[in-house]
Amino acid sequence: MAITGSRLMLALSTMLFVGAVASRLPAHGPVTPQAVDTSKLPDIGEAILTKNPYRGNPVAIKIGESAYGQNCARCHGLDAVSGGIAPDLRYMDKGEAGDEWYMERYHKGAVRDGKVYMPPMGPILGQKAGWAIRSWLDTKHQE
Ligand code: HEC
Structure with a gap:
C-alpha cells in the first residue's frame, strides 16, 4: 500500500511538473526573431506605409524569402505552405488589396x-524586412 501510494504520488507530481512546464512554453516554441539585413534595399523612412514599396523588386523578393524562412515559417509553414498552425499566407489578397492588412x-x-x-514582428525586424517578405509572398500567391 505504501509503495503504491508513493508511486501514485510520484506519477502525480511528474504529471503536474510536465503540465506546468508545458503551459509556460509559448504554443509554438520560443520566439527568437532573426535580424534581417535590408541594407541593399532603398530606405523608406519610419512612417508605416500602406502599400508595398518593393513589389516586384528581385532583391527584396530574395531577402524576403530567407527572412520568411527564419521568422515566419515555424508558424506559417515552410515555403509559405501552412501546416494548419497559422493562416496560409498564400491566400491573402495579393498586391495593394492586401498590403495594409x-x-x-x-x-x-x-x-x-x-x-x-502571433508576436508583433515589425518592431523587431523593421518595416523594410516586412515589405521584403510581402514581396516574396506575392510571388507565392494562390487564388
Ligand atoms: C508564433 C507563431 C507565428 C509567427 C512566428 C508568425 N505568425 Fe503570423 N500569424 C500567426 C497566427 C496564429 C495568426 C492568426 C492570428 C489570429 O488568429 O488572429 C497569424 C496571422 C498572420 C497574418 C494575417 C493573415 C490573415 O489571413 O489574416 C499575417 C499577414 C501574418 N501572420 C504574417 C506573419 C509574418 C510575415 C511573420 C514573420 C515575420 C509571421 N506572421 C510570424 C502566428 C505566427
Missing part, C-alpha cells in the same frame, strides 16, 4: 485576451 498584422501581431497568437 498584412502590415497591420506584421506590426501588431495577434494578441487577444493576453494570449499571443
Whole structure:
C-alpha cells in the first residue's frame, strides 16, 4: 500500500511538473526573431506605409524569402505552405488589396485576451524586412 501510494504520488507530481512546464512554453516554441539585413534595399523612412514599396523588386523578393524562412515559417509553414498552425499566407489578397492588412498584422501581431497568437514582428525586424517578405509572398500567391 505504501509503495503504491508513493508511486501514485510520484506519477502525480511528474504529471503536474510536465503540465506546468508545458503551459509556460509559448504554443509554438520560443520566439527568437532573426535580424534581417535590408541594407541593399532603398530606405523608406519610419512612417508605416500602406502599400508595398518593393513589389516586384528581385532583391527584396530574395531577402524576403530567407527572412520568411527564419521568422515566419515555424508558424506559417515552410515555403509559405501552412501546416494548419497559422493562416496560409498564400491566400491573402495579393498586391495593394492586401498590403495594409498584412502590415497591420506584421506590426501588431495577434494578441487577444493576453494570449499571443502571433508576436508583433515589425518592431523587431523593421518595416523594410516586412515589405521584403510581402514581396516574396506575392510571388507565392494562390487564388
Ligand atoms: C508564433 C507563431 C507565428 C509567427 C512566428 C508568425 N505568425 Fe503570423 N500569424 C500567426 C497566427 C496564429 C495568426 C492568426 C492570428 C489570429 O488568429 O488572429 C497569424 C496571422 C498572420 C497574418 C494575417 C493573415 C490573415 O489571413 O489574416 C499575417 C499577414 C501574418 N501572420 C504574417 C506573419 C509574418 C510575415 C511573420 C514573420 C515575420 C509571421 N506572421 C510570424 C502566428 C505566427
